[in-house]
Every structure is written in structure tokens, then in C-alpha cells.
Amino acid sequence: MSARHDASMATGAPPVLPARESLWRVFAAQFFSSRLAVFGLILLIICLAMALGAPWISPQNPYDIASLDIMDSKMPPGSANMDGSLTYWLGTDGQARDIFSAILYGMRTSLFVGFVSVSAAFLIGAAVGLVSAYFGGRIDALLMRLVDIQLSFPSILVALVLLAVLGKGVDKVIYALIAVQWAYFARAARGAAIVERNKEYVEAARCMALPWHRILRRHVFPNCMPPLMVIATIDLAHAIALEATLSFLGVGVPVTEPSLGMLISNGFEFLLSGNYWISFFPGIALALVVVAINLVGDHLRDILNPRNEIQG
Amino acid sequence: MKLIRKTMLFSVLAAGLIAAAGPAQARDLIIALRSEPSSMDPQFHSLTPNTQLSETLFDPLVRTDGTAKPVPSLAESWTVDGDVWTFKLRPNVKFSDGTPFTSEDVLFTYDRVPKVPNSPSSYSLYLSTVDKVEAPDAHTVKITTKGPSPVLLANLSMVPIMSKKAASGPAPEGKTTVELNRGDGLVGTGPYKFVSWKRGAEIVFDRNEHYWGDKPDWDKVIYRPISNSAARVAALLAGDVDVIEDPSTDDLPKLKKDKNLHVQETPSFRVIYIALNQGKEPPAGMTAPDGKNPLTDRRVREALSLAIDRQAIVDRIMDGAGMPAANLLAYPAFGASEKYAKVPKADADKAKKLLAEAGYPDGFAMSLGSPDGRYTNDKRIAQVVASMWARIGVKTAVETMAPPVFFKQRNAYAFSSYLAGWAVSSGEMLNPLNSLVVTKDPAQGLGTTNWSKYSNPEMDKLVMQASKTLDDGQRAALLQKAADMAMDDYSILPLQFELSVWAMKKDIRYGGRADQMTLAQYMTLAK
Amino acid sequence: MLSTIVRRLLQTLLVVLVMSGLVFAGLYLIGDPVLMLASPEATDAQREEIRRALGLDLPLGRQYLIFLGKAAQLDFGNSFLTGESAMRLILERMPATLELATLAMLLSVLIGVPLGIYAGLRPRGAGARSIMAGSVLGFSLPNFWVGLMLIMLFAVMLGWLPAGGRGPVESFGPLKLSAFNWEGLKSLILPASTIAVAKCALIIRVTRAATRECLPQDYIKFARAKGLREKRVLGVHLLKNIMIPIVTIGGLEYGQVFAFAVVTETVFSWPGMGKLLIDSIITLDRPVVVAYLMLTVAFLAMLNLLVDIAYTVLDPRVRLEAA
Numbered sequence A: 001m002s003a004r005h006d007a008s009m010a011t012g013a014p015p016v017l018p019a020r021e022s023l024w025r026v027f028a029a030q031f032f033s034s035r036l037a038v039f040g041l042i043l044l045i046i047c048l049a050m051a052l053g054a055p056w057i058s059p060q061n062p063y064d065i066a067s068l069d070i071m072d073s074k075m076p077p078g079s080a081n082m083d084g085s086l087t088y089w090l091g092t093d094g095q096a097r098d099i100f101s102a103i104l105y106g107m108r109t110s111l112f113v114g115f116v117s118v119s120a121a122f123l124i125g126a127a128v129g130l131v132s133a134y135f136g137g138r139i140d141a142l143l144m145r146l147v148d149i150q151l152s153f154p155s156i157l158v159a160l161v162l163l164a165v166l167g168k169g170v171d172k173v174i175y176a177l178i179a180v181q182w183a184y185f186a187r188a189a190r191g192a193a194i195v196e197r198n199k200e201y202v203e204a205a206r207c208m209a210l211p212w213h214r215i216l217r218r219h220v221f222p223n224c225m226p227p228l229m230v231i232a233t234i235d236l237a238h239a240i241a242l243e244a245t246l247s248f249l250g251v252g253v254p255v256t257e258p259s260l261g262m263l264i265s266n267g268f269e270f271l272l273s274g275n276y277w278i279s280f281f282p283g284i285a286l287a288l289v290v291v292a293i294n295l296v297g298d299h300l301r302d303i304l305n306p307r308n309e310i311q312g
Numbered sequence B: 001m002k003l004i005r006k007t008m009l010f011s012v013l014a015a016g017l018i019a020a021a022g023p024a025q026a027r028d029l030i031i032a033l034r035s036e037p038s039s040m041d042p043q044f045h046s047l048t049p050n051t052q053l054s055e056t057l058f059d060p061l062v063r064t065d066g067t068a069k070p071v072p073s074l075a076e077s078w079t080v081d082g083d084v085w086t087f088k089l090r091p092n093v094k095f096s097d098g099t100p101f102t103s104e105d106v107l108f109t110y111d112r113v114p115k116v117p118n119s120p121s122s123y124s125l126y127l128s129t130v131d132k133v134e135a136p137d138a139h140t141v142k143i144t145t146k147g148p149s150p151v152l153l154a155n156l157s158m159v160p161i162m163s164k165k166a167a168s169g170p171a172p173e174g175k176t177t178v179e180l181n182r183g184d185g186l187v188g189t190g191p192y193k194f195v196s197w198k199r200g201a202e203i204v205f206d207r208n209e210h211y212w213g214d215k216p217d218w219d220k221v222i223y224r225p226i227s228n229s230a231a232r233v234a235a236l237l238a239g240d241v242d243v244i245e246d247p248s249t250d251d252l253p254k255l256k257k258d259k260n261l262h263v264q265e266t267p268s269f270r271v272i273y274i275a276l277n278q279g280k281e282p283p284a285g286m287t288a289p290d291g292k293n294p295l296t297d298r299r300v301r302e303a304l305s306l307a308i309d310r311q312a313i314v315d316r317i318m319d320g321a322g323m324p325a326a327n328l329l330a331y332p333a334f335g336a337s338e339k340y341a342k343v344p345k346a347d348a349d350k351a352k353k354l355l356a357e358a359g360y361p362d363g364f365a366m367s368l369g370s371p372d373g374r375y376t377n378d379k380r381i382a383q384v385v386a387s388m389w390a391r392i393g394v395k396t397a398v399e400t401m402a403p404p405v406f407f408k409q410r411n412a413y414a415f416s417s418y419l420a421g422w423a424v425s426s427g428e429m430l431n432p433l434n435s436l437v438v439t440k441d442p443a444q445g446l447g448t449t450n451w452s453k454y455s456n457p458e459m460d461k462l463v464m465q466a467s468k469t470l471d472d473g474q475r476a477a478l479l480q481k482a483a484d485m486a487m488d489d490y491s492i493l494p495l496q497f498e499l500s501v502w503a504m505k506k507d508i509r510y511g512g513r514a515d516q517m518t519l520a521q522y523m524t525l526a527k
Numbered sequence C: 001m002l003s004t005i006v007r008r009l010l011q012t013l014l015v016v017l018v019m020s021g022l023v024f025a026g027l028y029l030i031g032d033p034v035l036m037l038a039s040p041e042a043t044d045a046q047r048e049e050i051r052r053a054l055g056l057d058l059p060l061g062r063q064y065l066i067f068l069g070k071a072a073q074l075d076f077g078n079s080f081l082t083g084e085s086a087m088r089l090i091l092e093r094m095p096a097t098l099e100l101a102t103l104a105m106l107l108s109v110l111i112g113v114p115l116g117i118y119a120g121l122r123p124r125g126a127g128a129r130s131i132m133a134g135s136v137l138g139f140s141l142p143n144f145w146v147g148l149m150l151i152m153l154f155a156v157m158l159g160w161l162p163a164g165g166r167g168p169v170e171s172f173g174p175l176k177l178s179a180f181n182w183e184g185l186k187s188l189i190l191p192a193s194t195i196a197v198a199k200c201a202l203i204i205r206v207t208r209a210a211t212r213e214c215l216p217q218d219y220i221k222f223a224r225a226k227g228l229r230e231k232r233v234l235g236v237h238l239l240k241n242i243m244i245p246i247v248t249i250g251g252l253e254y255g256q257v258f259a260f261a262v263v264t265e266t267v268f269s270w271p272g273m274g275k276l277l278i279d280s281i282i283t284l285d286r287p288v289v290v291a292y293l294m295l296t297v298a299f300l301a302m303l304n305l306l307v308d309i310a311y312t313v314l315d316p317r318v319r320l321e322a323a
Helices: A003-011 A023-032 A035-052 A099-135 A137-152 A155-166 A170-196 A200-207 A212-248 A260-270 A277-304 B002-021 B048-057 B103-115 B123-127 B152-156 B177-181 B229-237 B249-257 B298-307 B310-317 B348-357 B378-391 B403-410 B430-437 B457-467 B472-488 C002-030 C033-037 C044-053 C060-072 C086-121 C126-140 C143-157 C182-214 C218-225 C230-260 C262-267 C273-282 C286-314
Strands: B028-033 B062-064 B070-072 B075-081 B084-089 B130-137 B140-145 B192-198 B202-207 B220-225 B243-245 B261-276 B322-324 B364-371 B394-401 B417-423 B492-505 B508-510 B523-525 C170-172 C175-177
Touching: A023 A035, A023 A277, A035 A099, A035 A277, A099 A137, A099 A170, A099 A212, A099 A260, A099 A277, A137 A170, A137 C002, A137 C230, A137 C286, A155 A170, A155 A212, A155 B403, A155 C002, A155 C273, A170 A212, A170 C230, A170 C286, A200 A212, A212 A260, A212 A277, A212 C126, A212 C182, A212 C230, A260 A277, A260 B229, A260 C143, A277 C126, B028 B229, B048 B192, B048 B202, B062 B152, B070 B075, B103 B123, B103 B130, B103 B140, B123 B152, B229 B243, B229 B249, B229 B492, B229 C143, B229 C262, B249 B261, B249 B492, B261 B298, B261 B378, B261 B430, B261 B508, B298 B348, B298 B378, B298 B492, B310 B322, B310 B378, B310 B492, B364 B378, B364 B403, B378 B394, B378 B417, B394 B403, B403 B417, B403 C002, B403 C033, B417 B430, B430 B457, B430 B472, B457 B472, B492 B508, C002 C060, C002 C286, C033 C044, C086 C126, C086 C175, C086 C182, C086 C230, C086 C262, C086 C273, C086 C286, C126 C182, C143 C182, C143 C262, C182 C230, C182 C262, C218 C230, C230 C273, C230 C286, C262 C273, C273 C286
Parallel strands: B028 B220, B028 B243, B364 B394, B364 B417
Antiparallel strands: B062 B070, B075 B084, B084 B140, B130 B140, B192 B202, B202 B220, B243 B492, B261 B417, B261 B492, B322 B492, B508 B523, C170 C175
16 A cells, blocks of 8 residues: 555545545546436536526516516416416416516525525534533533523524514524524534544544544544434425524515525415415425435435445 | 214204204304413403403493494493493393392402403503492492593493402402413303313303303303414314314315305404604605605605505405405494595506606605514515505515514614504594504503604594594594595505404304404304 | 432523523513503503513513522413413423324334334335435425325315314323323324424434444444344344434434424414414513423423433443543
């Protein structure tokens, strides 16, 4: 083996491959070996592209309330508006918004809010959890009691207080979501790290006088990934639903610029009355996005897990 | 709840046998409520879910019928002479525990009202014009008011009579609210009597065998609070309940088509309106080209009113459960003139012309605040109004929020305009004018819910005069004049009168009420 | 161990105190409860009267101190809205939420863990893939949608189960539960299943990930090499080692369901605590919100303690106080 390999073995990092084969190429090969994951990736790219390209693709701008005509509300899929200039392929909702356009625009907000808040909550939570488990004692007690308090605080209350103190805005929704979610990650990370901290490789790293943050970041953290990744991918769906609830309360997106989550919640009122499309299509859109993310995420998790057998 | 089902099954079978014997059925009535009452104490919290139950357990001296007209209840007749009202009490009335009803009970009841501690919304509101109450004999009550009080009867209908014997106790107010909530001391003369209350689950009433009026139809009345309207409708469809309050308006078309159900829509006294900030300085959320507040110009207000297609709102958002409104009460209610009985058709072109005339050919920008979930379809109506205004050039940002936050912000004048509702409990024009349009004067208790800074001293004078006029004819004329003045000025923009909706199994009938109360004693089997 | 538990209890007390202060401050910032309570027709004088009666005219700090004083005697005040003791209101409704949360998590774990292990054993098989696909559906379908669909199917169309509400209750000591009689169970199944759909999906995924992680480990290879039957290999060696993440997530989820099962309780008109909390927040009924959250944080802290103790049982390498 190469000298580089020996050196990296000593630090306990995953084995570095011979210089010929770059890590990226191996990674790519592994990823594309799963057809399901590839399918998921394509789906995800399509969703992202549609969301980003909304202003150009969608037949209507549902956020421009002057363009809405209440007489066109609750029209079934396939109907057209009064002068025939617009076909509502997926129907219209209670406010006369074209559902297809609303999904495109809404997906943008939902995905943005979801991704940012989950990523931030993940990083903050994992950091807190790992530090807490590693140092134990008083630090662990303090941090975990903070976690207890945060977990007991209902998201609605957090959001209302944020609204009262900071005012409105999409960024406030993100703060609220991060505040509500980080504690969950912290607890899960700590659970995993508590098992790891007594293992030999951590002792070995400590013997080598590596700084604690390096031990945590490069050694403990990767081994704690599996449960955290599962939670993260599921949490995205949760975050979008949570954002919808908070938007209802007036924190964040204005009611005239609904996110995907809000469209689904709005559609709730129409479920029994037979206007199924108002809730059904946004629900399908959300499910597609979540499925795509999970297909990709599942496979990524399998590949990135240092304990799995890696080729090469 | 399956126990109830079995009981009902037996009862229905038994009822089939007894059916020919008379109108009273050996059957239970199960009603799904929209909100659970906060208390059984008839004097603790003035809130419709509480009042409608106490009006079934108790009777007031004078009741109001479905259209808010006073009708005799425990008082058979009355006369008024200046400030003195004399009521002749109905003889031979017994409470549900068998004790006879006398004027002592009336004294006790009115005496208790101000003594109820920690009341979040006190009933002393209804006795505010009462100076003293006397009982010259066991069947007469004399009430002296502080000055002429034309609304006394409507107010008294809100304070039902409790039993002095049952509700007395060591505390200053006799039986406390907590004790009454458990049924201790909760004895009335009404058609049903209290059995039990499992919070969040159900409230059970039994037929009152001592009731002085027509024998109540039902063996038991069971109320189940189901706050989620889809779940309420599902419960009716599944046959778990007999009657539901307030189905979601989107379910109406489907419910009306269902052959197993009957839908009752009754015009109510609740008006949904928009208040426009008419202060001199441009309010929050407004960007106007000349730095002035466009809403102070009557033409602008008229334009905004003309832009709103009220019929479309009723048809598309309320699914027909509303009536377009041009006044604060629907004609021919007391104080509503014929002039504003019909709603002018929406006219966006005229609106745009008026805006241009007023100096705003390119429109301006403002905000519209609305609570979310306080009134039926509130945030949906707000959005549609905003889009209608946007189409005549007034760019409107809609700010909807949870009710507590909304009220806080509204009272801080944080919106250029806001949407709200008002229930005219008395059925007369005095109430909405006094609360919504008269100049705000906290010390006098005037304009308490007027957060628009609108002020019209001439109209204020008319309203003040009307509040002191006992003669019905004169008062009605004064109120009509005042209301017309307010509407001519577009001081406030009424949108619609809500229709109260009840849905029930096809063999049950309920006439509905304008005050939106669900009163079990008026529910009968269909003939 | 004992010293750990004692220390935790003291910390829990501290946390409960901090929570009460945060809630006081938070509700104060949101708005004025009197506006929500008083009839819209009330005059300003009448509103002041209410304010005074409820003690809301005093400065916030003083209100908090008065509250603490009473709380030390276990009097958490009376609900602004109903005048009843706040703690009593909550404790009355707690058994309903308790049985709902417990049944839901039980279903999730009993169904989710075996399915997750199966999916982890044969990850590329058709069975595993459909399980995973099902689980994605499970947590991406909105809670209320699942509930409403179950009601439509089982209550309205088939008529097998009630559309909502709680069944008859029996007393078990201080608790009134409906889960132990047939009628009560019939009312409990749908709401519990609604919650279980999403939680089960989560447990399946966590279990699968943990299974895939543990299977390549040496001790599994040794156990198999020793000739142990597969059932024992999986049932004992694998199971014990995947339990830690499952217990962590299961504990967290149980806590969340117990404290915040609002949507399900609303859709099924289940007389639990969750709905009480939301209604109280919206009406700014502070005594109820404070009492509720103090109770919740104490409960969750104790739950986390139990989970931590479970760690030491499941994995002897874990010691609660780090080296």
C-alpha cells in the first residue's frame, strides 16, 4: 500500500484509495449502480428544475392576486377560464389559483424552507449531541436539559413568540423550524455518540492527542451518521408540513403566496366535499419530492457509511 | 359512544310502538357542537356556546324568538312607565327539583350577576341599565332603570333565572362556578335538566318532568363537542349524531344533495364587514402618492365598496350560506331602512372612475388585516376582497394571523383596513352603530369596537338620542336615519350576512335562529 | 446509578422552573388575554375589571412571583377561560392522551421493528423494497389526511368503527382508561392507527439502517460461524445491538406524541390534552399553558432519563457519566 494509505490508517480515517482512482469516480460508480437511486435523482432534478423555472413554465402567476377571478374557483381539472385563454390542467383551488402553477411556485418556498431548516437543525443538533456525549458530566447535563426544554416547547408557541418579537418573513419561519427541530437531532446524535465514545478508535485517537473537535468531526461523527441521516430525510417532509401550520398562523409566507405545504393544508377543507383535486395534486407533488429525496438519500447513506464494505 | 347507539336502537323500536300515543318521543337527541362551552354557570362567561345551553336548562323572564323579538317566558306580561318596568310572573311554575318559582328567585339571580368572580366576560353588561330590582309580592318583579332603557327586554333575555334554594351557598355568589360546572346547584325551570358533563367528551341533559310548557320531545339530549368541521360532518354521515352545527360551507352542496339529511339555513344577525382606517395620517401598510390617506375621501371608499362583488363571495366562497349586505342589519330588521335593503351590483369600471376623480388614477397600495379562523371563511374572504381591489388598481397585501395576534395588532392600528364580524345580539340597529361606527369614547363605552378612526358627530347625536327613546316607532326612525347616514358615507363596508346552518338527519327539524343559538327544545321530529 | 437518578430529578426541577418562566414571558409577548376573553361589546372599564380580577394588571415580574408562590403549594392557578383549576383540567384529560400515545407507539414498534429487520436482511429483495416504498408513503402523507380517510372508510362507508369520540371508561386506580373494554378499544383503534402510520414508517427506516449497520459486524459473523440458529442470531445478538437507536427514536417520538397529538385529537374529537393546549395557546389562557408545559417538560425529562438508563442496560459499554 502507499505511504499515504498507511498515514491515513493511523489517523483512523476511512482508507484512502490509490492515487489513480479518484474518490469521486468511485463514488459516482457506486451511486449509479442502483437504478432506483438514479431514478430518484432524475425525479429530484426534474422537481427542482420545475420549481426554479416556475416563472417561465407556469401558465399563471398565482401570487398575483389581481390575475385571479373568483368565478373560476373550484373548477375541476381540465376546465378552461372564461375567455378560453387558460386551461386549468389540474383544476383550481378555493381562491381560483391554477393548481399546477401553484404547485410550481409553492414547491420553491417549501423546498427552500425545508432544506435550509433541516440542514441547519441537523448541523446544530449533531454538534450539540456529539459534544454533549463526548464530554459528559456537567456539559452533558446542561445541554440535555436545554434539549428537554426545547422538545417540550410546542412549535406553535415558538412561532407565535417569534412572530410577536421579530415580525413576519420567510426567514422567521426558518428560524422557528430550526428552533423546533435541532433538539431532536441533538438527542439522536447523543444517543449514537454515547455508544461510540467508549470504543477503541476514540481512545486511540485520544492517545494521539488529537484535538477533541477533530475527533468528533472526523471520527465519531461519520459513525453516528446512519440514524441521523434517516431522521434528516424524514424530517424534510415534517418541516414542510410544519411550515404549512406556521404559515396558517401568519408567521412567514403571506396567505396569498402559499407554499406547497399550505396548499395541502388548505385543501383539507375540501376533502369531503368532492373537490378532491385541491388537496390531491399538491399532495402527490409533495409525495413525489419526498420519495425522490429519500431514494437518493437512502443510497447515499449506504455508500457514505464507513462501516459498509467499500469496493476498491 | 356505541352504548348510546344501542340505547337509541331500543328507543327507536320502543318509539315505534309508542308513536301513536303522542308527540313526546322516548328517544335521545345527539347534537354535535362546534365549540365546547367553557362553563355551565349561566352567569360566568357570556359566550354563545355557554348561553345556548343555559337557555335550555333555564328560562329568563323574557325570551327572544328566532328573530330577536321579545316573547313572554317566566314573565307572563309586563308594563313600562318611564323608568319603571313591572313584570307579572307566570304562576304554578316549578324548578326541576320541584320547588316553586317565585320573585325571590329573580332577585337572587340578578343579585348574583356582579358577584361572580373572575368572569372573563361578565353578564353585568346586560344589567348595566338596571338601577334596582324589587319584588313587591311573590309573583311580581319591579325593575327601575337608570333612564329610559329600550333594550332592557333583550338584555334580560340573556340572564336566565336560577333557583335561590339550589344555588345559594356559603360563597358571596352562592354556588361557585366550579360547583355549578359539576351540576351542584344547577337547577332551572327549563325543559331539560343537567345530568353530567365530561369535558371534551359529552354533556348530558334529561327531560325535566316539571316543565311548565309543552312536554319536551326528547328523553335525553346529549351534546358532543366536535370542533373540527370535517369530523363533525363525518359523524353525521356515519349516523353517530343527529344534528350538527355549522358544517363547513364547502360541504353544503354535498349535504344538501344527500337524501338522508336535511339542511336548515337561517339568516343570522352576524354581519361580516370591512373597516377602513380613516385617520388623517396614512395608516400602516399604506403607500399613497401624495402622502395623504386616500381612505379619508368618500369617493375612494365608495370605489372600494363598488369593487367588491358580494354575490360572488356568497356564491363561490360561502357556497350560498350568506346574503350580500349593504347595511349592518338586513331589512326589515329594527332600524334598517329600505334604502339599503338591496346591494348594488359590483361595478369595477365605476370604481376606477371614482378613484381617478379622487386623484388616484394609478391607484395606491394598502394592507388588509384579517383573523384566521375567527369567522367563517374569514381569510378566504379577505383574499378575494384583496384581489378585487387589486383589479381596480389598489394593490392590497393581505395579512392573516391567529386571532390573538390579530386583535393585538388591530387595536394598535397596524392595518390600513381589516375584516371582522359582528353579531347583533339585540336584533336592533342601536347595537352595531354604537359599537362599530360611533366615535370612539372609552369613558362612555361608545365605539368600543370602532378601530377605524371614523367620526361623524351628527350621526353620533342621532344614535345617542335613539338610545334614550322608548317609543318603538320613533326609535326605529331615528336609527334608520343614523344608519343611512353611516352607509351614505361608506363609513364601514358591510360584506354579507351569514346564514346559520344546521344539518340533521332527515327525520329531524329545527327552525334555526337569527342569534345562531342551537336550542334543543325547539328541535322536533319531522311530521 | 442512584446518584445519577437523584441528580437528574434535581435537574428536572430546575428545568421545570425555567420552562415556567419562558412560557410566562412568551405568552406575554404574544398578546393580551383579556382581548380574547372579553365579549366584543365590553367597555374599556369592563375590560379593566377583568384584568384586575385575573391579576393581569400587575407588572409581569410580580405576576410570576405570585405564580411561583402558589405553585410551590401545588396550586397552578385557574384557567382564565373556565375558572377551573388548570392542573385539574389537564389531568382529567391526560389518561385519554396516555392511552392514545401508548397504543400508537406499541403498534408502531411491534409492526415496525420486524419489518425493518426484514428489510435490512434482504435489502435488494422485492419485499424490502415495497416495505421501504410503503414507509416513504407513511411519513409523507399528512396526518389529518390519513385520519380523515380512515374515518371515511371504516366509519362512514363500512360503519364498523365510530367516527370519533372516546368509548366508555373504567377506573384503574386514579386513571380512567377506555382501552381495556371492547367498546373503548373500537374508538381507540382509528386514532391510534393514524398516528402509528407515520411513526411505524420512521421505526422501519431506523431499524433497517441499524440492521444494515450491525449485520457486517464481527460478532454476527462469529455467532453464525458458531452454528447458532438464525433465529437466535437475529433475535438476541442483532436485536440487542440495534435497540439503541430504536429506543432513542421511540422515546423521542413517544414524548412528542404524548405532548402534541393535536391534529389527531382534533380530527377524531379525542378528549385528550393536546387539543386543550392549542386552544389555550390561541386564547392566551396562561394558567393552563404554563401548567401544561411544566408537566410536559417534567414528563419528557423523565422519559429521557428512562431512555438513558435503557442505554446502559442494552449496551454494557455505555456508562452514563463519561470518563
